[in-house]
Amino acid sequence: MPGMKLKADRIFDGCQWLESDRVLITDANGQIVDIIPEAEAGEDIMRYKGTLCPGFVNVHGHLELSHLQGHMLRGTGLPGFLTQVIQQRGFDPAQILDAMFRADREMYQAGIQAMGDICNTADSIPVKAASRIRWYNFIEVLSSRDEGAAQRLAYFTDIRDRFRETRSHIRNRQPPSPASLAPHAPYSVSPLSFQNINLATTGETVSLHSQESQAEDELFRHGTGPFLDFYRSIGLTENPVSVTGKSSLMSVLPYFNGRQRIILVHNTYTTEDDLSFADNMARERGLSIHYCLCPNANLFIEGSLPPVSLLLADDRNIVIGTDSLASNDGLSIASELNTLLKAFPSLAVEQVLKWATSNGAAALGFENELGSFRIGKTPGVILLDDQLSVQRIC
Ligand SMILES: [Zn+2]
Structure with missing residues (x-):
């Protein structure tokens, strides 16, 4: 060319x-x-x-879940959605790989230039090595109990290092795509695991599913609600979360003090108090906080949308993600922007385009290239x- x-x-x-x-x-x-x-x-x-x-920057997705398109029920709420994901086993590895290759091509054609991808395994390495998309790999730590936290961390660190060693076939002049450990969510990572992740991510970017459902806050504030059924469904007999009387975000954000860039994903039930708390924490700890909106997934799972006007009020860093094909009909940033423009008519096109381009690149640390x-x-x-x-x- x-x-x-x-x-x-x-x-x-x-x-x-x-x-x-x-x-x-x-x-x-x-x-x-x-x-x-x-x-x-x-x-x-x-x-x-x-x-x-x-090109668009898709700050949050799960390439590994691409094969679940069309296999999930809508409107179950988050605990029900997580149970469904865990129950969906038995797919042929070739089918899973093929779905990832297809999603990668479709995203590139849909204008996506870079993506922050949640990885539970190293399975996406061959797809990313041959991809035209620039990847940031978040190795998702699921570790809900303090017992065994060190072994869990070693397991995820090994996956992270495999990503860090992988070079792209078509971008061979570039360094390998960055990878870092990322806590899955406040309700699935134990206090000791949060402390370990904080120590392992000084100066790096982390991602955290945050306040995607009201059930999450209920669990931290009162120790009750639909998450207790979810824990039972995965074989945990007691609630692994200590009740703090505070929101989930206020309960876990204080674990971070290593100058991380923190991408909070979803924020559907985030309140003004949560946002002021996060602003203070960012100032005191030198953190940089980015709010990632995935509106189509929120409509799919919970049937609600994030508080966009609250986020806009103090000029916070807003970025956009598609989440996965388990909770979305496509992986299109343009579709996410259209959903926001329709639901919040006061938004201007240039506002949402900025979230999907320069803001997204800054959240993933790609601002010098993309x-x-x-x-x-x-x-x-x-x-x-x-x-x-x-x-x-x-
Ligand atoms: Zn997600």
């Missing part, structure tokens, strides 16, 4: 709209070389109807129409 000169009705550069006469110039590798007025761009300009935008049309970056270029349908340009 030779370099390109690209012009469209509008250009969103990852942060803002550019002046309407601008032409985006890339080299043969898709690196941004310049952005100049049309009058200075010479000939061979490629013209498009719609909006040119940097997420905006700054000279020297290689963010991918996509074309959006008025309905945010995506055509990939490069």
Whole structure:
């Protein structure tokens, strides 16, 4: 592919709209070389109807669950959803791998340039080694009891190190994709495991499913609710969580003090008090907190949406994820943005595009390569129409 000169009705550069006469110039590798007025761009300009935008950053998904598309019941609530995921066994490994390869291709075509992926195993390594997407691998720690926490940590650390050693076949000039340990959720990680994860992730990025259901807060505040049935279904006879009388987020965020970037995923039931608490914690501990919204999955599992206006009030870092094909009909960031624009009519298109591009790149630590049309970056270029349908340009 030779370099390109690209012009469209509008250009969103990852942060803002550019002046309407601008032409985006890339080299043969898709690196941004310049952005100049049309009058200075010479000939061979490629013209498009719609909006040119940097490739999307999908901050949260589970590539490994791609084979569960169409196998899950909607509207069960989170504890019921988790029980279903655990019960879905017996898939042929080839089928699981094939579903991951398919999801990877579909996401790239849907304009996704980078993804924060939750990994329970090393099974996605061959898919990622051959992928055009840039990956951040979150090795998900599930460790609900203090007994055996050290062995669990060693198991997950070994998976993390396998990802760290894997080089991409098509991006062989780049270092391997980053990988770090990430606690699954407040209700599935014991106090000692949280302490271990904090020590193992100094200066790194972690991801945490947070306040995806009201049941989670009920468990921490009162030790009651639907999670008790979930624990019984996985063979735990007693509630492994100590009742704190506080929300789940307030109960576990204080475990972190290692300057981590923390991606809180879902936040469907997060309150103003939780947000002020997290703001203070971030200031005191030098943490950087990013709020990831996965609205289609929230509608699928719980039938509710996150408090977008609360998050917007103090200019918090909002980013977007698709979650997995177990809880979504597709892996499309554009579809997530359309859901938000429809549910919250006061949102502007440029706001949500920023969440899906430069904000997402910053959450995953890819801000020097991706997420905006700054000279020297290689963010991918996509074309959006008025309905945010995506055509990939490069
Ligand atoms: Zn998830």
